[in-house]
Amino acid sequence: MAADVPPDTTPAGTTPAGTVPAGAVAARAADRPAGSSPFALGLLLRQAHWRAASVMSEALRPLGVELRHFAVLIVLVERGATVQRDLVAATGSDKAGIMRVVDDLERRGLAVRKAVPGDRRARAVEITPRGAELVDAAHAAAEPQAEHLVAHLGPGEAEQLGELLTRFSYPDGGGPEG
Amino acid sequence: MAADVPPDTTPAGTTPAGTVPAGAVAARAADRPAGSSPFALGLLLRQAHWRAASVMSEALRPLGVELRHFAVLIVLVERGATVQRDLVAATGSDKAGIMRVVDDLERRGLAVRKAVPGDRRARAVEITPRGAELVDAAHAAAEPQAEHLVAHLGPGEAEQLGELLTRFSYPDGGGPEG
DNA sequence: GGTTTCAAGTGAAACGGTATCGGGTGAGCC
DNA sequence: GGCTCACCCGATACCGTTTCACTTGAAACC
Numbered sequence: 325m326a327a328d329v330p331p332d333t334t335p336a337g338t339t340p341a342g343t344v345p346a347g348a349v350a351a352r353a354a355d356r357p358a359g360s361s362p363f364a365l366g367l368l369l370r371q372a373h374w375r376a377a378s379v380m381s382e383a384l385r386p387l388g389v390e391l392r393h394f395a396v397l398i399v400l401v402e403r404g405a406t407v408q409r410d411l412v413a414a415t416g417s418d419k420a421g422i423m424r425v426v427d428d429l430e431r432r433g434l435a436v437r438k439a440v441p442g443d444r445r446a447r448a449v450e451i452t453p454r455g456a457e458l459v460d461a462a463h464a465a466a467e468p469q470a471e472h473l474v475a476h477l478g479p480g481e482a483e484q485l486g487e488l489l490t491r492f493s494y495p496d497g498g499g500p501e502g
Numbered sequence: 503m504a505a506d507v508p509p510d511t512t513p514a515g516t517t518p519a520g521t522v523p524a525g526a527v528a529a530r531a532a533d534r535p536a537g538s539s540p541f542a543l544g545l546l547l548r549q550a551h552w553r554a555a556s557v558m559s560e561a562l563r564p565l566g567v568e569l570r571h572f573a574v575l576i577v578l579v580e581r582g583a584t585v586q587r588d589l590v591a592a593t594g595s596d597k598a599g600i601m602r603v604v605d606d607l608e609r610r611g612l613a614v615r616k617a618v619p620g621d622r623r624a625r626a627v628e629i630t631p632r633g634a635e636l637v638d639a640a641h642a643a644a645e646p647q648a649e650h651l652v653a654h655l656g657p658g659e660a661e662q663l664g665e666l667l668t669r670f671s672y673p674d675g676g677g678p679e680g
Numbered sequence: 681g682g683t684t685t686c687a688a689g690t691g692a693a694a695c696g697g698t699a700t701c702g703g704g705t706g707a708g709c710c
Numbered sequence: 711g712g713c714t715c716a717c718c719c720g721a722t723a724c725c726g727t728t729t730c731a732c733t734t735g736a737a738a739c740c
Contacts, residue, residue: 362641362648363576365664366554366569371594371671373551376544391544392727398541409687416552418729423689445687445736463540470540476673477666485666486543488659493549495654570695587719596697601721623704623719685738695728702721709714 376473383469387462392417393434396425397451397459400435405450407440434458554651561647565640570595571612574603575629575637578613583628585618612636 381391389397399414400406406414411422426449429435434455440446451459474482559569567575577592578584584592589600604627607613612633618624629637652660 362644366558368664368667369551369554372667373547374594375671376547380544466540486546488663489546489550493553
């Protein structure tokens with residue numbers, strides 16, 4: 325099996341003048357220090373998000389929920405009953421992903437889909453008392469982990485980071501609302 | 503203090519025809535403002551990374567490469583020929599993912615696998631002149647986009663954000679170098 | 681009343697991660 | 711000194727998750 329591997333079309337014939345030292349090849353691009361690369365911020369955000377997600381996911385594991393579920397639950401707590409369309413916008417996820425998550429939440433009794441009076445096509449998702457309990461427990465479980473995440477930063481720097489990230493993420497000034 | 507994180511802009515008055523009052527269901531958990539939740543930082547990082555990735559990915563699209571490829575190319579430019587094992591550590595990805603990316607890069611002639619003299623099992627990945635060209639072009643293409651990303655921040659705040667993120671992401675102080 | 685637009689749901693394809701396998705090296709043992 | 715064993719690196723196979731294109735039903739608009 326495994327015959328679908330593409331043929332090794334690696335000509336490698338584009339090597340004039342013999343062996344080119346690695347340094348000379350990337351002369352222009354390498355002149356820029358890593359910090360000033362336009363991609364540095366994105367790479368940094370990727371790394372930072374990975375670290376935060378790892379720690380938070382670990383904190384949530386004993387509760388039987390995952391981050392994607394919890395992101396939706398938090399929105400439900402903050403905004404009350406929310407139409408799935410707004411859930412998509414609030415979490416940045418895809419429609420299908422939100423639907424899958426709401427399915428899981430409904431199956432576990434942490435949230436329910438309710439018909440919206442005015443619009444029969446829309447479905448409002450609302451958290452259940454059990455879901456609110458779980459959110460509360462998750463907050464308690466995650467708090468020490470969250471503090472550990474920023475323990476090595478100076479005083480006030482965590483808040484500063486959060487403030488900068490908020491302004492970076494929502495350039496229109498509105499914030500996650502809406 | 504600028505317009506901070508809107509702590510509790512709970513949409514009490516904004517009732518878009520479907521908002522059912524959450525009532526006492528989420529009484530305890532909802533008491534916490536969003537900014538003080540242990541998950542706030544992680545959610546913020548997710549959103550920020552999503553925004554940066556969207557813009558950068560869009561900038562890279564005309565060049566025919568994706569972010570995961572480019573992350574490897576950048577490491578190759580900065581460090582020269584690199585064993586795949588170190589590539590995994592530098593990018594934070596997995597072995598399998600790095601292998602797939604290197605496969606793509608090799609197929610496109612942007613990088614080549616070379617045998618390491620001392621260790622016959624290891625394979626060093628080196629960028630080709632064509633790959634270096636592409637990195638250079640990508641830098642040029644992405645620079646205005648990167649500036650646009652932080653255009654609404656105050657002077658020096660982008661650097662401050664980068665510095666905080668670096669310290670957050672690498673608590674051991676080492677930085678991405680390994 | 682017909683058309684256009686929007687929300688929710690569904691199925692297929694792609695991406696990312698984990699577990700496993702084969703090749704290779706070096707250290708310890710016979 | 712040759713051999714075996716434990717570890718390392720790269721590659722492959724498999725699985726879960728995410729993402730994209732399509733369908734259905736309902737509301738707005740002309």
